[in-house]
Amino acid sequence: MHEEMALFVNGRRVAVPQGAMVSSAFLIAGDPCRISTGGEPRTAMCGMGTCFECRAVVDGMPHTRTCQLPCRPGMKVETAG
Amino acid sequence: MREAEVLVIGAGPAGVMAAAAAAEQGRRVLLLDDNAAAGGQIWREGVAMPGEREDARRKAALGRLRESGAELLAGWRVFDAPAEGRLRAASATAAATFCYERLVLATGARERFLPFPGWTIPGVFGAGGLQALVKGGFPVEGKRVAVAGSGPLLLAVAAHLKLRGARITGVAEQAAFGRLLLFGASLMLYPAKLLEALRYRGALGAARYRTGCWPVAALGDSRLTGVRLTDGSKTWEEECELLACGFHLTPNTELAALLGCAFRQEFVEVNELQQTSIRNIYCAGEATEISGLEGALVQGEVAGLACAGRLEAARACNNRRRSTRSFARRLDAAFRLRSELRSLAVPQTIVCRCEDVTFAQLARYRTWTEAKLQARCGMGACQGRVCGPATQTIFGWKPGSVRPPLVPVPVSALCKDESTA
Amino acid sequence: MTYDVVILGAGIVGCACARECASAGLRTAVIERDLPGGATTAAGMGHLVAMDDSPSQLALTRYSRSLWQELEAELPPSVEYEARGTLWIAADEQEMAEVSAKQAAYVEAKVASTALDGAQVAEAEPNLRRGLAGGLLVPEDAVIYPPAAAAFFLEEAERRGAVLLRGKSAVSAGRGRVRLEDGTEIGCASIVAATGADKALLPWLPIQRRKGHLVITDRYPGFAHHQIIELGYLKSASELEADSVAFNLQPRRTGQLLIGSSRQYGSNDAGVEQEILRRMLERACEYMPGLAQTVAIRAWTGFRAATRDKLPLIGPVPGPVIDPAGDDPTLYLVIGFEGLGITNAPGAARLLVDQLAGRTPAIPVEPYLPVRASLWEPAHA
Numbered sequence: 019m020h021e022e023m024a025l026f027v028n029g030r031r032v033a034v035p036q037g038a039m040v041s042s043a044f045l046i047a048g049d050p051c052r053i054s055t056g057g058e059p060r061t062a063m064c065g066m067g068t069c070f071e072c073r074a075v076v077d078g079m080p081h082t083r084t085c086q087l088p089c090r091p092g093m094k095v096e097t098a099g
Numbered sequence: 100m101r102e103a104e105v106l107v108i109g110a111g112p113a114g115v116m117a118a119a120a121a122a123e124q125g126r127r128v129l130l131l132d133d134n135a136a137a138g139g140q141i142w143r144e145g146v147a148m149p150g151e152r153e154d155a156r157r158k159a160a161l162g163r164l165r166e167s168g169a170e171l172l173a174g175w176r177v178f179d180a181p182a183e184g185r186l187r188a189a190s191a192t193a194a195a196t197f198c199y200e201r202l203v204l205a206t207g208a209r210e211r212f213l214p215f216p217g218w219t220i221p222g223v224f225g226a227g228g229l230q231a232l233v234k235g236g237f238p239v240e241g242k243r244v245a246v247a248g249s250g251p252l253l254l255a256v257a258a259h260l261k262l263r264g265a266r267i268t269g270v271a272e273q274a275a276f277g278r279l280l281l282f283g284a285s286l287m288l289y290p291a292k293l294l295e296a297l298r299y300r301g302a303l304g305a306a307r308y309r310t311g312c313w314p315v316a317a318l319g320d321s322r323l324t325g326v327r328l329t330d331g332s333k334t335w336e337e338e339c340e341l342l343a344c345g346f347h348l349t350p351n352t353e354l355a356a357l358l359g360c361a362f363r364q365e366f367v368e369v370n371e372l373q374q375t376s377i378r379n380i381y382c383a384g385e386a387t388e389i390s391g392l393e394g395a396l397v398q399g400e401v402a403g404l405a406c407a408g409r410l411e412a413a414r415a416c417n418n419r420r421r422s423t424r425s426f427a428r429r430l431d432a433a434f435r436l437r438s439e440l441r442s443l444a445v446p447q448t449i450v451c452r453c454e455d456v457t458f459a460q461l462a463r464y465r466t467w468t469e470a471k472l473q474a475r476c477g478m479g480a481c482q483g484r485v486c487g488p489a490t491q492t493i494f495g496w497k498p499g500s501v502r503p504p505l506v507p508v509p510v511s512a513l514c515k516d517e518s519t520a
Numbered sequence: 521m522t523y524d525v526v527i528l529g530a531g532i533v534g535c536a537c538a539r540e541c542a543s544a545g546l547r548t549a550v551i552e553r554d555l556p557g558g559a560t561t562a563a564g565m566g567h568l569v570a571m572d573d574s575p576s577q578l579a580l581t582r583y584s585r586s587l588w589q590e591l592e593a594e595l596p597p598s599v600e601y602e603a604r605g606t607l608w609i610a611a612d613e614q615e616m617a618e619v620s621a622k623q624a625a626y627v628e629a630k631v632a633s634t635a636l637d638g639a640q641v642a643e644a645e646p647n648l649r650r651g652l653a654g655g656l657l658v659p660e661d662a663v664i665y666p667p668a669a670a671a672f673f674l675e676e677a678e679r680r681g682a683v684l685l686r687g688k689s690a691v692s693a694g695r696g697r698v699r700l701e702d703g704t705e706i707g708c709a710s711i712v713a714a715t716g717a718d719k720a721l722l723p724w725l726p727i728q729r730r731k732g733h734l735v736i737t738d739r740y741p742g743f744a745h746h747q748i749i750e751l752g753y754l755k756s757a758s759e760l761e762a763d764s765v766a767f768n769l770q771p772r773r774t775g776q777l778l779i780g781s782s783r784q785y786g787s788n789d790a791g792v793e794q795e796i797l798r799r800m801l802e803r804a805c806e807y808m809p810g811l812a813q814t815v816a817i818r819a820w821t822g823f824r825a826a827t828r829d830k831l832p833l834i835g836p837v838p839g840p841v842i843d844p845a846g847d848d849p850t851l852y853l854v855i856g857f858e859g860l861g862i863t864n865a866p867g868a869a870r871l872l873v874d875q876l877a878g879r880t881p882a883i884p885v886e887p888y889l890p891v892r893a894s895l896w897e898p899a900h901a
Contacts, residue, residue: 035146038236045237050221055774056455059321061221063452063485065231066140067133067176068209068351070480070507071452081480081507081738081815085235086134086174087191181794469555472562472667473598480738480817502792504816507738510779511812513794513819514802 025093040084040095041065041072051084053099074098103129105406106186106199107169108177108354111139112392113384113399114205115164120403121203122167129197130169131188133176133506137161139207140227141392145234148263160396178512179503180358184379187503187512194512201379201406204355204367205399208385210252210345211488213436214450214458215443216316218344222323226256226345233263240264245326245339247271247314249434250347251296251391258302260343267306268337271328273313273346274434282433285426291393315443317342331439347434349488350386356501371420372413373402381406390427397423441493450493451486453479458493467496480507522707523549523683525876526698527714528690528721530556532666533854533861534714535673536869541712542680544877549706550674550682551698553689557670560716560861563822565734565770565778566669567747568662568863569606572625573754576831576887581860582631583883584867588662591866598668600773606661607746608753609641609807610653615751619656622751626658633658647743647810663747663770666862673865690721696850710876712852716861717823726833726893727825727856731784733797734822737814741775750807753781761785765800767807777814779804781859783824792819827856828896831888834868835875838891852876853890 021036027047034043041062044051050059051074062072062085075096076082084095105121107114110132118130130137136144142157164171172190179187186197210225217223224232226248233239244265246257249272257270272279286296300308315334316327325338355367361376362368366387373381383398390398397419404413444450446459454475464470467477467490476490477483482505483498490496504513525541527534530552541548550556568588572578588601595601610616619635626633634657641648641655678684689701693713698706713722717729753766768780782800787793797819805812827833833853854872857864871888874881 035236037144037146039232042232042236045232054219054449054452054455056449058219058449058455059221060219060452062232063212063223063228064210064225065228065235066209068481068484069212069225069228069452070484073480079813080740085232088135089236179792179794187794466555468558472555472558473671478818480815482817502819503794504819507815507817509812510735510737510801510805510814510816513735513816514798514805514812 023089023091025089025091025095028096034089038089040074040076040087040089040093043089043095044072044074044084044097050097052097100196100198101129102198103127104199105129105201105203105403106197107131107203107205108186109139109205109207109384110134110137110171110173111205111207111384111395112141112160113207113395113402114139114203115160116396116399117203117205117381117383117403117406118169119160119163119167120400121407122169124404124407124409126407128167128169130164130171131175131177131197132171132173135173137164137171137173140231143231143234146236151262156392176506176508177354178505178508180354181503189508189512194508201381203402203406204375204380204382204386205384205402206351206354206386208348208350208389209484211347211349211492212485213346213440213443213492214448214489215314216445216448217319218317219449219452220317220319220323221321222319222340223317223342223344226252226343228345229341229343230256230259233260238263239341242266242341243268243339244341244343245269245271245337247326247328247342247344248346249273249436250345251430251434252345252348254296254299254303254308256343257306258299261302261304261306265341267303268339269307269309270303271312271314272308272310273437273440274310275437276310278433278435279310282429285429313437313440314342314344346436346440348385348389350389352386353501353505355382355386357503357505371417372405372410373398374405388424388427389430390423391430394423394427436492444493450489451476451479453481456486461490461494468499470496471499482506521704523547524708525549525710525712526551526693526706526708527712528693528698529714529716529718530670530674530684531559531714531716531861532557532561532670532673532865533716533857533868534712535670535677536865537712537714537854537872538677538682539673539680540869540873541876542677542682544873546873546876548677548682549685549708550677551685551688551690551700553687556674556684556686557667559718560822560824561666561670563732563734563820564666564859564862565768565780566664566666566862567606567770568664569747569860570626570629570631570658570661571860571863572622572629573830575629577860578625578629578631579883580832580867580888581863582629584864585660585662587866587870588664589660596668596672598665599672600665600668601662602773603660603662604771605657605659605746607641607644607655607657607748608751609648609655609748610751612653616653618751619654622656631658632660645744645746645748647808648748649807649809657746661747663772664862669862693721694848694851709850710852711850712854712872714854716855717825725853725855726896727827728785729788730824730826730858731782731787732780732822732824732859733782733792733800733819735779735797735801735816735819736772737777737779738817739775740777740814743777743810743814744769744771744808746771748807763796765796765803767804769804769808777811779811790821792821824858824861825856826858827893829892830858832856832864832868833890833893834871834888835885835890838894
């Protein structure tokens with residue numbers, strides 16, 4: 019299989035294939051990227067940077083789109099909101 | 100500040116061709132794209148699969164780009180056109196001004212999404228959206244996936260997901276069989292297209308491709324459990340863990356609008372040299388018409404040659420260009436959205452996902468601007484890129500004015516340059 | 521078709537006037553060419569502020585602010601009324617001296633305020649840069665979302681019998697007659713021009729358009745707590761010729777941050793301009809360095825209607841000196857609020873209807889009567 023690397027999604031270690039996007043790490047972890055203004059869990063939808071549903075907190079930076087953001091080893095990402 | 104004789108925005112097939120063609124003629128070319136690599140949506144790079152063969156045309160086009168001497172800047176998004184001959188763009192860590200003599204807009208298209216009950220449940224994706232996420236490392240092996248919506252993309256997506264080990268429960272295409280039959284017949288004029296369609300269909304195996312059939316609800320609570328489909332007379336449910344659903348494409352024309360280019364309906368108007376209403380601005384690919392890969396490739400080539408002053412050579416592509424234009428018209432006729440899709444949303448259905456604005460909240464307003472001001476529809480980070488086309492379909496609302504920043508950017512990007520590209 | 525009052529323009533001022541007229545029992549129509557609350561009203565910050573650049577300005581803003589406070593219980597949640605208070609900040613000792621003068625003016629006008637030293641400012645707003653000299657907190661100032669407030673006034677007016685003629689453009693107005701583009705003639709006892717910065721119908725109005733820019737960020741709850749304004753803002757606001765910027769930040773109920781402000785003369789282009797936007801945001805980042813990392817999701821512009829003495833024009837038109845068509849006893853103005861139209865809408869509406877209905881106003885109206893404009897030099901366009 020592919021070479022893997024690990025990052026932290028809401029504090030849990032998650033292994034992803036090399037070249038994976040952060041949005042996919044959330045999907046693998048089964049965690050939403052963000053909680054909507056009305057309290058719903060949301061994950062990436064368009065996969066190409068236009069819907070902004072994949073915004074999450076990446077290494078402390080809020081409102082970061084994750085579907086075009088490659089994972090880096092040890093990265094800490096959290097569900098926003 | 101970066102300078103280019105020819106600046107190309109968007110590194111999908113049209114942009115790659117334009118950049119390569121102009122650079123081959125000795126022009127200094129810069130190619131900007133907001134993705135991490137060239138290729139656009141159709142040639143999106145991804146987590147490699149053992150045994151997956153690289154698309155030959157992709158390989159050839161990207162090879163040609165590399166040889167051409169055009170410089171690619173990936174991960175940059177254009178957010179302003181502050182003065183003639185200038186664009187501002189931001190990357191994850193910087194912002195810069197780009198100067199051009201000629202500009203090629205190859206901004207492509209995005210999926211059109213329509214709100215229906217349950218479409219915000221995790222597990223519901225765009226069709227191309229799920230494909231992109233899978234290429235981005237989301238494994239679908241063994242998962243039950245329903246594909247629904249409209250457009251030729253559905254088959255391509257289903258075939259790709261199946262290749263990645265997904266169990267496709269079916270493909271539901273809203274267009275009626277009769278329309279598709281006409282389209283299919285017209286494909287005889289485009290043998291390559293027909294082969295492609297058959298190849299996808301073959302890859303689907305036992306999964307059903309249903310025409311005249313569309314989703315009315317995604318089922319589940321915090322996780323998708325199934326989809327409710329209808330053919331207009333009967334309604335049934337199919338179990339699935341993921342739903343890939345998009346309703347054909349809508350062009351990305353925000354930058355063209357900000358620059359003041361003229362439009363023909365929702366598309367950027369161009370002449371036979373792909374020139375817009377503004378002399379030194381060209382547009383190629385799906386922002387001018389939805390004509391798929393062939394159209395994008397030839398339009399890109401024409402735009403690149405025209406930018407380099409090779410008008411004869413550009414005009415020599417005209418037969419190919421005309422053929423793809425006629426394909427675009429057939430595509431549009433075949434996959435035109437049926438009117439039932441305008442009433443999928445129920446009062447509680449969220450229409451604006453950024454601000455969680457429901458159908459009921461919007462129904463009392465008459466215009467996009469009024470809904471925006473009074474109900475916050477389109478006021479969120481996506482700036483109406485999802486709910487704009489949706490409300491245009493549902494209510495017939497025209498989109499509002501386009502202003503910088505075209506995409507959300509850090510406040511620092513709107514200040515002076517922090518560093519150069 | 522006849523009415524007691526026809527109001528031209530359904531911005532927040534026109535809507536407030538409609539509500540006030542209808543409440544006084546006047547048969548009222550409002551003519552709006554486009555979207556109610558969709559022009560300057562939609563472009564403004566929505567800061568309800570007791571502004572002390574002159575005693576008359578302070579009297580009107582204080583009065584109007586008190587009417588907002590009375591209304592608070594009736595306002596729907598969409599209006600997002602929040603008594604956040606204004607924090608005026610002094611960068612250095614020289615500006616601290618202005619704090620004292622400002623506080624004295626507020627004491628005189630019975631507006632509550634508290635002087636803060638540098639440490640107290642830092643405690644009140646930790647994201648402000650360190651080392652500021654101090655500030656003045658005006659706790660009863662508030663923020664609202666203006667388009668929703670305009671809609672509220674309009675609904676109230678309609679509930680009391682006022683009629684909205686939406687999508688109608690007036691082509692002439694005067695001497696008790698308003699003619700619409702479609703040929704309709706409306707007769708009325710009084711015409712109230714609440715046309716804001718739009719001089720299309722009454723080009724002789726003695727107002728100048730002053731363009732402003734605003735930027736809004738994504739949600740950063742808790743980043744700021746008050747409407748925060750640099751004391752230099754008053755200098756910027758009173759500058760009559762040159763373009764200027766001043767730090768002015770408003771936290772919205774959503775957690776979003778509204779960043780201002782800029783003032784430009786002579787620009788009629790509604791487009792967002794990079795250079796002034798850059799100056800405005802760099803100024804904001806000087807005061808709040810953390811803003812640089814926040815994500816801006818939208819920028820827009822609007823036009824304020826400015827008068828020569830920075831006070832609005834509320835009342836009858838005095839005659840041929842400002843209106844070339846001559847003395848028109850039916851025509852009233854409620855315009856020229858510059859950046860204070862949202863604050864002053866209910867107060868101005870009340871003072872107008874006091875005049876229409878012959879009631880005794882709660883504060884003297886003389887400083888705001890349009891007659892004073894006859895002494896002004898002609899406004900340069």
